[in-house]
Amino acid sequence: MTIIFRNQKTSIKYQFDNIYYQPKKCQSCNTQMLARTSHCQQCNTCFQKRDHHCIWINGCIHYSNQKYFTMFLLATSVGGVCKAVIDYQFLDYVMHFTTNNLLSYIKCKELASFNIFRTIQWNLLHFPISSMSFIMHTMIAIMVGLLGLIHVKQVYDNQTSLEKRKNSAIKADLINKYALFVKDQNGNIFILNSENNAQFRNSKYIALKKQESLKLLQTYKPFKK
Structure with a gap:
């Protein structure tokens, strides 16, 4: 350890x-x-x-490795977009090729009523692997891309997921459990909670009001970039 x-x-x-x-x-x-x-x-x-x-x-x-992990997420998302575009181009090509040259697969009267849902259904029936690949890589690109953007913001804000959750927990304590921030004679701010309650039980610390504490927490940036 x-x-x-x-x-x-x-x-x-x-x-x-x-x-x-x-x-x-x-x-x-x-x-x-x-x-x-x-x-x-x-x-x-x-x-x-x-x-x-x-x-x-x-x-x-x-x-x-936080920055490298963020770049890994963004690169994975870009890769998913590229593969989805390739699958789409392939499906679009075979769709036109089949409907234009092999009309035995689809009756002429049905072509006019073709919509996006019937197109997806037709592709899933005739080209299931490419169709599923397109759907899967599109979902990967979206989900991993969103996660990557979240980490980009966290890197920019110099904050971690644990610290964001801790911020929410501190705010919940201020609202529900009446925890307070206290200020010493030099103006330094401390948080009053169950772990360090006894530390601040003396006259040199001044308790801030709940609204002041919430306002401080909203604007507080603990770690400079």
Whole structure:
């Protein structure tokens, strides 16, 4: 059980913000965790700026490979688009070839009533492999492309999926459990929750109102690009 950092710069890149991340010890690794570090149960390792564990690459998406994973998603989406276009061109060609030269397959009176649904049905019956390939690669291009765009935004915002969920959890606590942000004498902001409640039970911390806390959370950007 170890903490993975690719280089020395990575290990000192981020500071604790006392809202998303506070100094604590990893219960699994029994090691002091740095800012923006979380433990992966599948890898049994702590990673800095960990996004999620991906079953397709059998590993974690984190600081060192997040950009490469995003490029992989976009490249896969582009590949799906290219294959779908090839399948469409093939089906379009054989459709015209068959309907123009082999009218025994389709009666002339039916050609006028052909629509997109009957075209798909006809192609599925006569060219099932190419038709299914077109449908499958179109779906891959759309779904993987959307996932890639989500990761592009996260890379641009310098944020991970875990941090987005943590943001939602903090906001839910502020609304439902009356957790608060507190401010010390120097103006530093801390979040008050069950883990560190006792730490702020003294007079030098000023509690912010719930609306102030929600406004702060909406505009708060913990990690600069």
